[in-house]
Amino acid sequence: MASSGTRVLVVGAGIVGRSVAYFLSRQDIEVVLLDSTKDPSPTSRASLGVLTRFNGGTSSYAHLFRDGYALHARLAADLAAEMGVDVGWRPLGSIELYLNSADEWRLEELLASSRERGCPVDRLDRPALREMEPALAQEVWGGLYFPGDHRVDPSKLGAALWASAVRRGAVAYCGDRVVRIAQRGEGVEIATEQGNHCADFAVLAAGAWSGELAGQLGAQVTVRPVRGQHARFAGCPLQHLIHVDGHYIVPDGDETLVGATVEEVGFDLRTTAAAVANFSARVEEVLGGVLPFLSHRAGLRPKPKNGRPLIGPLQASPRVFVASGHYKNGVLLGPITGQIIARWIAEGVPGRDMSRFAPER
Ligand SMILES: Cc1cc2nc3c(=O)[nH]c(=O)nc-3n(C[C@H](O)[C@H](O)[C@H](O)COP(=O)(O)OP(=O)(O)OC[C@H]3O[C@@H](n4cnc5c(N)ncnc54)[C@H](O)[C@@H]3O)c2cc1C
Numbered sequence: 455m456a457s458s459g460t461r462v463l464v465v466g467a468g469i470v471g472r473s474v475a476y477f478l479s480r481q482d483i484e485v486v487l488l489d490s491t492k493d494p495s496p497t498s499r500a501s502l503g504v505l506t507r508f509n510g511g512t513s514s515y516a517h518l519f520r521d522g523y524a525l526h527a528r529l530a531a532d533l534a535a536e537m538g539v540d541v542g543w544r545p546l547g548s549i550e551l552y553l554n555s556a557d558e559w560r561l562e563e564l565l566a567s568s569r570e571r572g573c574p575v576d577r578l579d580r581p582a583l584r585e586m587e588p589a590l591a592q593e594v595w596g597g598l599y600f601p602g603d604h605r606v607d608p609s610k611l612g613a614a615l616w617a618s619a620v621r622r623g624a625v626a627y628c629g630d631r632v633v634r635i636a637q638r639g640e641g642v643e644i645a646t647e648q649g650n651h652c653a654d655f656a657v658l659a660a661g662a663w664s665g666e667l668a669g670q671l672g673a674q675v676t677v678r679p680v681r682g683q684h685a686r687f688a689g690c691p692l693q694h695l696i697h698v699d700g701h702y703i704v705p706d707g708d709e710t711l712v713g714a715t716v717e718e719v720g721f722d723l724r725t726t727a728a729a730v731a732n733f734s735a736r737v738e739e740v741l742g743g744v745l746p747f748l749s750h751r752a753g754l755r756p757k758p759k760n761g762r763p764l765i766g767p768l769q770a771s772p773r774v775f776v777a778s779g780h781y782k783n784g785v786l787l788g789p790i791t792g793q794i795i796a797r798w799i800a801e802g803v804p805g806r807d808m809s810r811f812a813p814e815r
Contacts, residue, residue, distance in 0.1 A: 460484065461653040462799060463644050465632050465667060467494035469501070469612050469785050470777050471659035473792030476615040479622035481800040486651060487616075487624060488644065490631035496723055497661055498608050500753030501785045502684055502704050502713050503542070504695060505604040510571025514810045515762050519783070522790035526606055529789050533614045537621075541614050542607025546705070548695035549578065549587065550598040551740065557595065565598055575600055589691035591742030603695055605704060608785045615789075632660075635670050637771040655799050657775045662721070662756040664764070664778035668813065673768045675813045677779045679721050679754035684713030685733040687745035701736050710745055712736055725750045757781045764813040765791055766804070775799070776813035 460483045464471050467489035475485045489495075505523055510516065530543035552561050561577075568575045576599040583590060583597050616626070627646065634645040635656060642656040658664045662679035669675070687710045696703040704711040712733040730750055738744050758764050758779030768774045777795050780787045798804040 460655070460799070461486065463488060463642065463651050463653040463656040465489075465635075465644070465656065465658050466660035466664070467616070467626060467628060468659065468661050469495065469498035469608055469615075469788040470661070470780065470791055471495075471657070472612050472615040472619070473788040474657050474659055474777055474795050475619040475624050475792070477789075477792040477796035478799065479619040479624050481796050482622075483796070483800060485619055485624035486653065487619075487626040488630060488632055488646060488651070489626070489628045492629035494628055495612060495661075496751070497682075497753030497755065498612055498784065498788075500682060500684060500714075500751040501608040502702050502711055503606045503608045503611075503785050504548075504702055504704065505606060505786050506783070507548070507573055507600045507602045510573060514807055517806070518763075518787065518790060518811075522783075522787045523604075525789050525793065526604065526786070529611075530606065533611075533618065537614050537618055539610065539614045539617075541611040543604065543611075544606075545601075545604050546693070546695050547599060547601045548603035548697055549583070550600065551590075551594060551696055551698040552596045553593065553698070553739065554595045561596060561598060568598070568600070573600070574602055587692060587694060587696075589741055591740060593742070594740065599694075605695060606785065607706070611785070615792075632667060635667055635774065637671065637773050640773070642771075642773050655773045655775065657777055657795055659777040661778060661784075662754045664756065664776055668768060668774075668776060671768055671771045671774060673770065673814055675764060675768075675776055675778075676759035676815075677756045677764060680757045680781070681717040681719050681722060681752055682714040682755050683717075683725055683729040683750060683752045684711050685730045685750040686711055686748045687734075687737060688748050689745045691741060696740060698736065698740060701733070703736065703740060709748065710737070721754060723752050723754060725752045755781050756784070760815060762811055763787060763791065765794060765811040766798070766808050766813055769814055778813075
């Protein structure tokens with residue numbers, strides 16, 4: 455249970471670290487955010503910000519996913535009211551696109567499984583598709599419409615969460631890498647390249663690097679980087695999120711984002727020309743024409759062991775929490791992770807069963 459004047463060090467200024475900082479600061483807890491880069495969170499900024507549909511089931515992960523998804527609309531409204539900013543939360547809906555009739559069995563399968571899980575979905579034939587998205591190529595054969603898919607702008611959300619935390623007194627040291635961490639009695643000591651910080655608790659929200667930091671405390675937290683790239687194109691002929699063959703095509707203001715790759719290349723953050731060529735080909739296939747290429751980005755998704763995010767205190771160092779391993783859904787799950795960690799630190803309990811998310815497994 456946190457007492458008045460509690461201080462927490464949050465390591466990592468990605469979407470998860472900023473969410474943790476935001477919810478801690480709302481509990482009147484003093485927050486110090488530490489990040490090794492001057493321009494933090496390449497991964498969170500590479501994200502497409504897709505908030506995917508209802509994931510059926512009754513497991514604790516399914517509940518976390520649904521609650522995390524629902525939290526975004528409230529958070530966007532709260533940040534708009536408090537900070538006067540639009541974080542780009544949009545209930546766009548998505549279309550799962552099938553390019554030719556040979557894909558009919560895949561469409562039927564997804565339609566049946568989605569309905570079985572209670573997920574709202576409509577089948578679209580060619581004329582219905584054309585009516586919803588006039589810019590689609592003539593050859594596109596059919597699709598499924600998922601009205602529950604949303605989007606948020608990850609960069610705007612991250613900036614607004616952090617600006618709100620700063621208003622409540624949070625401070626950040628960016629461009630200063632954490633090199634050592636230790637729990638000392640009732641507190642935590644962190645050494646960075648430029649100095650030392652002490653606090654009552656620490657939260658490791660360092661994305662794919664979190665396992666390495668937890669290892670300094672003798673904990674085995676298994677998370678590895680999986681690179682993802684997206685490309686940005688000029689022009690925005692679409693009104694919905696389009697999902698085709700594992701790629702999203704995302705309307706973003708007057709631009710279009712396409713992604714993402716899934717690459718096992720370790721901690722290599724470089725972008726590649728091959729990925730851009732592949733994304734351009736997708737755009738041409740779906741729209742029947744090309745869009746001018748603007749830029750591309752890469753990030754390292756933190757992939758955990760056993761698929762579930764890593765959220766909770768370390769066994770032998772209970773004043774050090776881990777908030778990582780969100781893999782492909784860190785933007786969707788970042789805010790709810792922040793909310794849970796803040797409650798756990800402030801009240802001594804997470805407010806829900808988190809046993810399946812224990813970081814050491
Ligand atoms: C191309 C792509 C598309 C994606 N699309 C989606 C999507 O549509 N929807 C969705 O929900 N998710 C998506 N994701 C996943 C999502 O982006 C990630 O899950 C999320 O960004 C992870 O956030 P994080 O805060 O855990 O990590 P990060 O954003 O990686 O932040 C970790 C921070 O920790 C810092 N750090 C590391 N080590 C240290 C240290 N020793 N000392 C100090 N600081 C340190 C790093 O500098 C970094 O800033 C996508 C990812 C990619 C790459």
